Amino acid sequence: MITDLTDPGTDAHERIRTAAVLLFARQGYAATSIRDLGRAVNMTNAGIYHHVGSKEALLADLMRVAQQGLNSATERMLATAGGPSDRLALLIGSLTAVHACAPLTTSVMDGELRSLTPGSAARDEIIVLRDAYEAHWKRTLADGVAEGTFRVADQKLTRLALMSMCTGTSEWYRPDGDSTLEQVCAEFVTIGLAAVRAPVQVTTSPDFSLLPDLPWEPPDVQHDPRPDEARR
Known part of the structure; x- marks a missing residue:
């Protein structure tokens, strides 16, 4: 389980997928960009595409x-x-x-x-x-x-x-x-x-x-899948 999405010492594949689960669930797949994923894991767009073929x-x-x-x-x-x-x-x-x-x-x-x-x-x-x-x-x-x-x-x-x-x-x-x-x-x-x-x-x-073991479930997250504006 990844506990720090920006830690370069942990598996990049796992970090990207954990970040994707978090962002897709919270703000929706359509509203999440590769740039968003990159920011979440402290990687460039090119770095993301090195590990995934496409969003x-x-x-x-x-x-x-x-x-x-x-x-x-x-x-x-x-x-x-x-x-x-x-x-x-x-x-x-x-x-x-x-x-x-x-x-x-x-x-x-x-x-x-x-x-x-x-x-x-x-x-x-x-x-x-x-x-x-x-x-x-x-x-x-x-x-x-x-x-x-x-x-x-x-x-x-x-x-x-x-x-x-x-x-x-x-x-x-x-x-x-x-x-x-x-x-x-x-x-x-x-x-x-x-x-x-x-x-x-x-x-x-x-x-x-x-x-089932779902290793990409973000740890210790209070889940609210709605976008930020919907929670205000």
């Missing part, structure tokens, strides 16, 4: 690594899960935890797909990765409905509502807040199972040690 390639790389990490962690957790209720509990708990622990990285991952060029190989790759992740949610809800464990009128709306609840933690969760991450995850699981009217109580909880 869009940098964004795609960040999104790809984050989504692949989430996909892999989810697959490891679900590998030993039981029925649909257990699987849904793990999906809710893990997605909540990832967004709470890496609010800036997940903000970029969730919100900047629009910034990738339509029809580009990078954008298509990210969409495939996202679809693979959402397929776990779709299958879990469909299986629960098919076996009568879940009672859901609209599976798509239910999935979107539950996923939005989980990803929202990137906006408000703080480690020093009123609730621990374990408590938040447990409460969200309870809410999620109630939403699908699941009669089965589960004791499954996500193994936080399996969460």
Whole structure:
């Protein structure tokens, strides 16, 4: 983890990506220039381009690594899960935890797909990765409905509502807040199972040690993704 973005003694590749996450999340990809990145890490534009092909390639790389990490962690957790209720509990708990622990990285991952060029190989790759992740949610809800464990009128709306609840933690969760991450995850699981009217109580909880390593998450940052003028 990079703690000083301007320290030339640390890996330039990591410093640039940590700065990109910070700036893309706080002021948006479109409003961030290569010059902004250079100032953040005390490098020239030429120095930045020595390490990244383009600003869009940098964004795609960040999104790809984050989504692949989430996909892999989810697959490891679900590998030993039981029925649909257990699987849904793990999906809710893990997605909540990832967004709470890496609010800036997940903000970029969730919100900047629009910034990738339509029809580009990078954008298509990210969409495939996202679809693979959402397929776990779709299958879990469909299986629960098919076996009568879940009672859901609209599976798509239910999935979107539950996923939005989980990803929202990137906006408000703080480690020093009123609730621990374990408590938040447990409460969200309870809410999620109630939403699908699941009669089965589960004791499954996500193994936080399996969460993806997102090394470019800026440390000790109070996250507010809005531009400065919006916070005044």
